[in-house]
Amino acid sequence: MTIDRRSFADKPTLAKELAEAVADRIRTAIAERGTAAIAVSGGSTPARFFQALGKTKDIDWDKVIVTLVDERWVDETNDRSNALLVNERMLQGPAATARFFPLYSGGDAPDAAAVAKTNALLAQLPGPFAAVVLGMGSDGHTASFFPGGDTLAEALTAEGPAIAIRAPGAGEPRITFTLPRLLRTDGLYLHIEGEEKADVLDTALGDGPIEDMPIRAVLRSGHAVTVYWCP
Template sequence: MIATRRSFGTKEDLAVALAEAVAEHLNDGIEARGHAVLAVSGGSTPGRFFQVLGRRKDIDWSRVTVTLVDERWVPETSSRSNAGLVNEKLLQGPAASAHFVPLYAGGDEPDDAGIARTNAAIDALPTPFDAVILGMGNDGHTASFFPGGDTLAEALTGEGPAMAIRAPGAGEPRVTLVLGRLLDAAGLYLHIEGEEKLATLEKAAGDGPVEDMPIRSVLRQSQTPLTIFWSP
């Protein structure tokens, strides 16, 4: 595991530090190739970080593309939509000029045609991504790599760049970027908060199958250094 853990006294301190790290990656990408790509996670944890990052005026947001690590297969108007969260919390103020590429591509189910549309949109983005921000559930999932996922093995080994996945703990059908695309990043971060998440992380760092706690696929890889940001 190529991982470093940074601990912060408050969630606000974490948000500020993570925003600083991501801003550096975005600005480096803009300087190097005129454009930067950021992939973020949804859920309840990143809202504060999104707001801090989106207020930064030192980033030329018109040269940034934001996409998602994974998404529930629901329209943006759904309260369950990660895209809705990103638009509400991140793409405001200075960051409103960023370009957003959603993963949901329409329809009730992530069928082959829908996933093909998603893949075309993701394949159009330059790689490596400049920063990828992962989250983690208390079941040890990250992105939509859920224990028991029907396409988990393919998501961990396939080329994607995105694929549909269904799992008992996932609720709706989902679409997720595959592991290989997530690891193809200049900066790779895991953002977790709370003692329960820390306990889950420490369990995942121990022995056991990747399939039981898929975050292990990220912790055990040797391709891209991972920085873990945690606060109580």
């Protein structure tokens, strides 16, 4: 396994270092390919990182596309919307000129037509991501790869780019990039904070079925993963 675990003293230091790593990936992708796309996670952990990245001045933000690794099926006025979080915390100041590709495409549920609409937009993304930043729940989910997810097997294997998924621990129905699409990335980061999540990661790195802790599919994928952790 190519898992590089990095520990930082505190949350502000982690946010700054992760923002610098992702900014480097963005600058390199723009230099090599003309554009850079990144996919970031929602939830409660990434706000500081979003603010640090959004303040970065030496990036051609108008050449950057930001999207989400997954989204709850709610519109952008809902405080559970990951898009709302990204817009409020990252796409301000220097980063305000970046383009944002939402995963939520309207309506009450991610039915086939809604997912097709999202996938038509996502088909416009450049080939590989410059960076994908994952989070992890204490149940071992990442993106919306939840234990018990109704489309989990497909989400971990299909080309996608995105698929609907429902799971007992997920709250709303969700839409998520599939794992194969997320693995098409230059940099793959896992951002977790707190002792509990360090313990969950230790468990996930041990033996056991992927269905119990879907983060294992990422950790066993063969793609290098850099873990950013702080207490």
